Amino acid sequence: MKVARITKAVAVFAVAGLVATACSSSLDETSSESSAPASESAAETSADATVTDTLKIGFVSPQTGPLAGFGEADQYVVDAMTEYFAANPIVAGGTTYSVEIITKDAQSDSKRAGEVAAELINTDGVDLILAEGTPDIVNPVADQCEANATPCITTVAPWQPYFIGRGGIPGESAFDWTYHFFWGLEDVAGTYASMWNQVDTNKKVAGLFPNDPDGEAWAANFPGLTGGDGYKINDPGLYPNGTQDFSSQISAFKSNGDEILTGVPIPPDFTTFWQQAKQQGFDPKIATIGKALLFPSAIEALGEIGNNLGTEVWWTPTYPFTSSLTGQSAAELAAAYETTTGRQWTQPLGFAEALFEVAAAAVVAAGGKEKMAVADALKTLKVSTIVGDLDWNSGPVPNVAKTPIAGGQWRASTGAYPFDLVIVDNSLYPNIPTGGKVEALK
Secondary structure, eight states, rough: HHHHHHHHOOOOOOTTTOTTTTTSSSTTEEEEEEEOOTOOOOSSTTTOOOOOEEEEEEEEOSSSSTGGGGGTTHHHHHHHHHHHHHHOOEEETTTTEEEEEEEEEEOHHHHHHHHHHHHHHSSOOOOOEEESSSSHHHHHHHHHHTTTOEEEESSSHHHOOOHHHTTTTTTTOOSSSSEEEEOOHHHHHHHHHHHHHTTTTEEEEEEEOBBSHHHHHHHHHHHHHHHTTTTTOOOOOOOTTTOOOOHHHHHHHHHHOOEEEEEEEOOHHHHHHHHHHHHHHHHOOEEEEEEETTTTHHHHHHHGGGOOEEEEEETTTTSSOOTTTOOHHHHHHHHHHHHHHHHOOOHHHHHHHHHHHHHHHHHHTTSSHHHHHHHHHHHHHEEETTTTEETTTTSSSTTTEEOOOOEEEEOOSSSSSSSEEEOOOOOTTTTTTTOOOOOOOO
């Protein structure tokens, strides 16, 4: 069956070392091109597809630096997709396309992200670009693509900092070349408030917001989005990424009597903050932290003080979706990743694969790789992916398709890994199964 075939192929592929990084230790500036006969298509089958061509896809993500957790699974996905397309080239408009994936490390730096996107377009001659990993990465990549008339598909950034942060005006404007899929701040705020409602608190919320595109968007929107439930956010001001002393923020939270903690720090900054908070006696009853608590490595770095910390959940092995390319379920993809890499699954894994699902679907819908045709196809594209059903016809703004979200807490585990991310709130998407209930930190 298809699932077994691709899972086995990925494992053999990794063991044999036939990967894009055969001569490199990272994704940066590596490429791999499929060369299998055009006998089977990733998304379309045609006995008349005798013309052959190459589809060049650029892929940008943070492989190093403080945002590297977002790119941790990308090498696995690029390897798997390279192997998949080698056996299943894309057939569109009567042409069979082998797929070449050219990858770049954004190094967790916005300037670098824009530079490598320009390099992919102007030097490498890619047909389209994929990117993921917070607004710091996807926004400059998308801006380069918009300026250079190249279709771009991005993910893993709330739609507001992606769309509004790039100058888009809801209800008034749209981009021509750049398309995105993820949830919005209204979704994460609703999920967090639903989690807070399950714990007895004074509804005073400590806001930990950095001075970056995510932090600015969360700080500006969260008070209004959660205020209807009676929650009041105490925001002592944006702080710079890389802060080593959070004493002033902790003092402000303690003085205000805050019993809830939320925010969107980068992973190393939250580790520093939470260790100092414990040392200085700031003990909220519940904490829901975006970005920093998405990854197992971040929780493991905290040890026992990481138990029951909460975060948004955008993808887990329990999600009820399958890949439109490989046919793998979310559980099968996570299991294959863990078997091949020896590491625990991570949320961006599903979204990295979904980028390639959308790319393949767009090329098929466009009838080929012509750039304007691909961009036009994305305007109205509908595709079911391993992260959910995506529909660019339903908004919330042009260029954006929304994805499901749930709430989770990290729980100490006796299994193969120290912590498991347990879904404890599915108020926005009841079809996502829960594995437990919200538990207070103390």
